[in-house]
Amino acid sequence: MTKELWEGNRAIAEAALRAGVEAYFGYPITPQTELLEYLSGKMPGMGRAFVQAESELAAINMVYGAACAGVRTMSSSSSPGISLMQEGLSYIAGSEVPVVLVDIMRGGPGLGNIAPSQSDYFQLTKGGGHGDYKPIVLAPASVQEAVDLTYGAFDLAEKYRHIVIVAADGNIGQMMEPIELPPPRQVAKRDRGWELTGAQGRPRRVITSIYLVPEVLHKYNVHLQDIQREIEKNEVRYAEYLMDDVEYAVIAFGSAARAAQSAAKLARARGIRAGMFRPISLYPFPYDRVAEIAKRVRGILVVEMNAGQMIEDVRLAVQGRVPVEFFGMMGGMVPLPEDVLPEIEKLVRGK
Amino acid sequence: MINEHMQVVFDYPDSFTEVVSHYCPGCTHGVIHRLIAETIDELGIREKTIGVAPVGCSVFIYNYLDTDFAEAAHGRAPAMATGIKRSLPDRVVFTYQGDGDLAAIGTAEIVHAAARGENITVIFVNNAIYGMTSGQMAPTTLPGMVTTTSPNGRDVELQGFPLKMAELLSQMPGVSYSVRRSVHDPGNINRTKKAIKNAFQVQLNQAGFSIVEVLSSCPTNWNVTPAAALKFVKEQMIPYFPLGDYKVADSIKSFVG
Numbered sequence: 001m002t003k004e005l006w007e008g009n010r011a012i013a014e015a016a017l018r019a020g021v022e023a024y025f026g027y028p029i030t031p032q033t034e035l036l037e038y039l040s041g042k043m044p045g046m047g048r049a050f051v052q053a054e055s056e057l058a059a060i061n062m063v064y065g066a067a068c069a070g071v072r073t074m075s076s077s078s079s080p081g082i083s084l085m086q087e088g089l090s091y092i093a094g095s096e097v098p099v100v101l102v103d104i105m106r107g108g109p110g111l112g113n114i115a116p117s118q119s120d121y122f123q124l125t126k127g128g129g130h131g132d133y134k135p136i137v138l139a140p141a142s143v144q145e146a147v148d149l150t151y152g153a154f155d156l157a158e159k160y161r162h163i164v165i166v167a168a169d170g171n172i173g174q175m176m177e178p179i180e181l182p183p184p185r186q187v188a189k190r191d192r193g194w195e196l197t198g199a200q201g202r203p204r205r206v207i208t209s210i211y212l213v214p215e216v217l218h219k220y221n222v223h224l225q226d227i228q229r230e231i232e233k234n235e236v237r238y239a240e241y242l243m244d245d246v247e248y249a250v251i252a253f254g255s256a257a258r259a260a261q262s263a264a265k266l267a268r269a270r271g272i273r274a275g276m277f278r279p280i281s282l283y284p285f286p287y288d289r290v291a292e293i294a295k296r297v298r299g300i301l302v303v304e305m306n307a308g309q310m311i312e313d314v315r316l317a318v319q320g321r322v323p324v325e326f327f328g329m330m331g332g333m334v335p336l337p338e339d340v341l342p343e344i345e346k347l348v349r350g351k
Numbered sequence: 352m353i354n355e356h357m358q359v360v361f362d363y364p365d366s367f368t369e370v371v372s373h374y375c376p377g378c379t380h381g382v383i384h385r386l387i388a389e390t391i392d393e394l395g396i397r398e399k400t401i402g403v404a405p406v407g408c409s410v411f412i413y414n415y416l417d418t419d420f421a422e423a424a425h426g427r428a429p430a431m432a433t434g435i436k437r438s439l440p441d442r443v444v445f446t447y448q449g450d451g452d453l454a455a456i457g458t459a460e461i462v463h464a465a466a467r468g469e470n471i472t473v474i475f476v477n478n479a480i481y482g483m484t485s486g487q488m489a490p491t492t493l494p495g496m497v498t499t500t501s502p503n504g505r506d507v508e509l510q511g512f513p514l515k516m517a518e519l520l521s522q523m524p525g526v527s528y529s530v531r532r533s534v535h536d537p538g539n540i541n542r543t544k545k546a547i548k549n550a551f552q553v554q555l556n557q558a559g560f561s562i563v564e565v566l567s568s569c570p571t572n573w574n575v576t577p578a579a580a581l582k583f584v585k586e587q588m589i590p591y592f593p594l595g596d597y598k599v600a601d602s603i604k605s606f607v608g
Binding site: 022023051054058062064067070073087198204207208210 | 437442
């Protein structure tokens with residue numbers, strides 16, 4: 001199969017088209033805008049819905065409406081825009097409709113800047129909006145992986161009637177890499193028993209997230225939590241590099257994991273048995289696998305492009321068995337292998 | 352009982368569910384709900400209509416109308432309706448929104464849905480107050496009107512002026528039909544019914560955005576009797592919010608009454 005050179009944002013957009021996305025709603029924001037631009041050129045001619053919304057707030061509520069109508073739908077944005085979408089995401093989670101969202105993360109807080117960052121880990125994996133829910137969050141470390149995760153995200157969202165977020169940092173959105181695109185799919189029209197299509201020959205349906213009676217809302221939340229437990233059981237994904245005989249593990253996600261992987265290789269050349277562990281599903285987080293790793297290493301280094309967010313989940317999994325150190329860069333600074341290597345060496349020296 | 356000499360002139364609409372209303376005595380939401388149900392029946396669109404409910408007193412409108420319904424976040428009904436209509440262009444999609452929902456928290460969504468000329472119908476219920484949260488100042492509260500957050504009366508120097516949405520939206524090219532009506536007496540109820548039917552017909556003719564603003568009473572939060580509330584609509588609200596057709600586009604004149 002021939003590989004083609006694609007920029008991340010456009011490749012993600014093309015992957016979504018091939019996965020059969022029928023309705024897209026978005027708003028321009030750097031470093032995600034090419035995704036919106038690409039779809040604006042393609043979708044109308046394909047008979048699919050594309051609307052440039054007046055805000056991310058409107059965009060996510062348009063997605064909410066389209067999801068209620070039963071079509072494959074998505075939006076994309078970058079960190080400040082995702083903050084604005086949290087209201088809609090809470091309603092979507094509370095209504096159990098399937099939605100795909102792409103976040104091309106940039107530096108914060110506030111306007112921050114437009115450079116690559118991973119500072120949305122908390123707002124994506126811990127719920128983000130009000131109420132108890134956690135979207136499925138998948139973090140690609142390459143353009144190819146961004147394509148593959150986006151292509152599979154719609155099926156996953158529909159399986160659990162939940163939100164799937166492809167969480168890529170600005171590096172993945174902006175860089176070009178050789179990729180292989182999956183084949184276009186046609187999504188068959190179907191009635192799954194919940195979508196709003198007009199009550200033709202059936203009782204009316206209502207999609208809502210309001211349950212005034214505390215006992216009823218409690219019971220509904222228990223149901224939602226049962227689905228979260230299913231997701232946690234079935235959807236954990238991770239990648240490992242040089243982990244078989246590892247003594248010092250570097251844990252990183254997204255493009256930070258590329259530097260971590262190279263640093264582990266450099267450390268090996270210096271006689272340190274280092275390896276790299278990369279969560280692909282940030283929620284559900286691979287707690288069990290990290291706990292196993294903690295039993296057979298002397299120390300763990302977490303590398304992130306933020307002030308230390310995923311490290312809280314790593315520490316929950318490790319439960320104090322071994323030291324967990326942190327190396328982070330913020331503001332759009334991207335760690336290089338040469339930045340990470342001395343941190344591994346510090347971990348080995350025990351300081 | 353009915354023979355060839357009799358005809359039914361008034362009946363319970365098929366699209367209106369037979370449940371006990373949760374609205375306060377004297378509230379006119381129920382009248383407006385009924386007018387929508389009659390319209391849906393008369394146009395024969397019950398099986399292809401999808402409503403979008405707001406946040407506010409009418410959050411449970413879907414308990415009363417026998418059509419598919421989605422419940423929107425506060426103010427976002429026009430965005431949600433956009434998503435539904437763009438996904439299913441051959442269905443009839445309408446929002447039902449109060450003044451806080453449409454003219455405060457959701458102003459951006461309504462203005463841009465109108466600007467895009469979304470082929471949806473909006474029923475906008477203006478009772479000049481936040482009902483569900485029990486009587487705070489609304490974007491349509493009249494100057495001088497006492498509410499729980501304007502206890503000395505709305506002071507326009509400090510709290511600004513009420514928004515006239517039917518007039519504002521009528522200025523936009525994407526809007527085909529923008530009118531204001533009231534339901535304070537039978538004649539006006541009939542005129543409101545006709546306007547609601549017109550608005551749905553605009554959508555059925557793919558003619559763009561349609562909105563009917565309906566002046567409504569809130570005796571509970573206005574602290575008056577139901578009869579005094581209807582009098583307040585007539586004597587206080589209508590002078591500030593004049594009834595009328597603010598836009599009836601040339602393109603729809605052949606089929607609106």
